[in-house]
Amino acid sequence: MLRSLLRLLLQPLRWLARLLLALLLVFEEWGWEPLQRAMAWLGRLPVLRQVEAAIRRLPPYGALALLLLPTLLILPVKIIALWMIGKGRALLGVSVILLAKVAGTALLARLFVLIQPALMQLGWFARLYTRWSAWKLALLAWLHASLLWRQAAALKRLLRCRLKRLKRRFMRMA
Incomplete structure (x- = not known):
């Protein structure tokens, strides 16, 4: 009885958590591909081409360690952004956090494409x-x-x- 009552009470929270997680995934997926393509375009530069080739040759555990790079690079930026927010520069701080999130996602997306074959060699x-x-x-x-x-x-x-209708009307008026 108590278990079913608890399940009934927690059901809306589970639904909300599931919805928020799904929306977060949609947001990540929405940015993942275009950002990865943009980073691949940058990877055509001669210096970055050599760096990408070296990344592709990494052994599985080296590739796994490389996945930490975006987090390690962005963590200090996020701390500085929080400091800005604490100093009353909320808009600047939030902007820095959003920019760091986009840059981190772009870097992670490109890295993952480069190292996924090596990572898939690890059974677990x-x-x-x-x-x-x-x-x-x-x-x-x-x-x-x-x-x-x-x-x-x-x-x-x-x-x-x-x-589309508004655009057509505007084009007729012009």
Whole structure:
């Protein structure tokens, strides 16, 4: 009795946590590919091409250690941003945190593409990555099937349609 009551009370919190996690994943996925492509474009520069080639040759555990690089590089920047916020420069601090997040995601996305083959040689990593991928796909499928997502998609289509109409009207007036 108590267990089922507790489950009933926690159900909305589980739903909210699941929704927030799914939205976070959507945000990360939204930025991951374009940022990775931008970093790949930068990787065409002669100096960076050599660096990327060296990264591709890393052994599995060296590649794993390299995954810590974005976190290590961005942590001091985030601490400075928090200091700025504490000193009353909230907009600047939040802007620095957002910029650091985008830069870190771009770096991590590119690094992961370069080192994924080496990482997949680690049996435990390959198993975890396979589980993570399946869990992520299931969570995103749940989100895309939700009423909230479908309504947001319908609203997006409606707004796009209205913007096209406004653009046509404006073009006729010009």
